Amino acid sequence: MTTYDSTVVAKYLLALAYKKGIVLNVTKVQKLLFIAYGYFLARYNHVLLDEKPKAWPFGPVFPKTRKGVDFDKVIEVSDDSLKEIAGDPAVTEALNKIIDNYAPFSATQLSDWSHMPGSPWDKTTKETSFTWNQPIPNEYIKEYFSEIEI
Numbered sequence: 001m002t003t004y005d006s007t008v009v010a011k012y013l014l015a016l017a018y019k020k021g022i023v024l025n026v027t028k029v030q031k032l033l034f035i036a037y038g039y040f041l042a043r044y045n046h047v048l049l050d051e052k053p054k055a056w057p058f059g060p061v062f063p064k065t066r067k068g069v070d071f072d073k074v075i076e077v078s079d080d081s082l083k084e085i086a087g088d089p090a091v092t093e094a095l096n097k098i099i100d101n102y103a104p105f106s107a108t109q110l111s112d113w114s115h116m117p118g119s120p121w122d123k124t125t126k127e128t129s130f131t132w133n134q135p136i137p138n139e140y141i142k143e144y145f146s147e148i149e150i
Helices: 006-019 026-044 063-068 082-088 087-104 105-113 120-125 140-145
Strands: 054-056 059-061
Touching: 006 026, 006 063, 006 082, 006 087, 026 059, 026 063, 026 087, 026 105, 026 140, 054 120, 054 140, 059 105, 063 140, 120 140
Parallel strands: none
Antiparallel strands: 054 059
């Protein structure tokens, strides 16, 4: 399996959502990326993205996507920059399910979900040596997402 640049996966999520008539904001993209990251870690023991999610005050964040993605630009699924990911059936199927099942929730609902007691973000922020922008450990993510279907 391939590990993808987090900005490419974020752009693909935006393109899929646009194709389905769904508007995503920055917060929603962050949470959907986290779901994709967790799903692949739990299901395939595979790290999907080239960066780990970090614990920020509003939940898990992939910092590179905050600067590397133009959230106001309309991107088509057929865009040349998305060709590699578009040719990966396991990833495109999972991302389609994530858009269909989780994009209808508001950014607030997704943030609240990511902050639930026992979530990877919650466990990370309760560590005694915790500081903001700390990576969320993969073992927390894998354990949590082993109980979640997309």
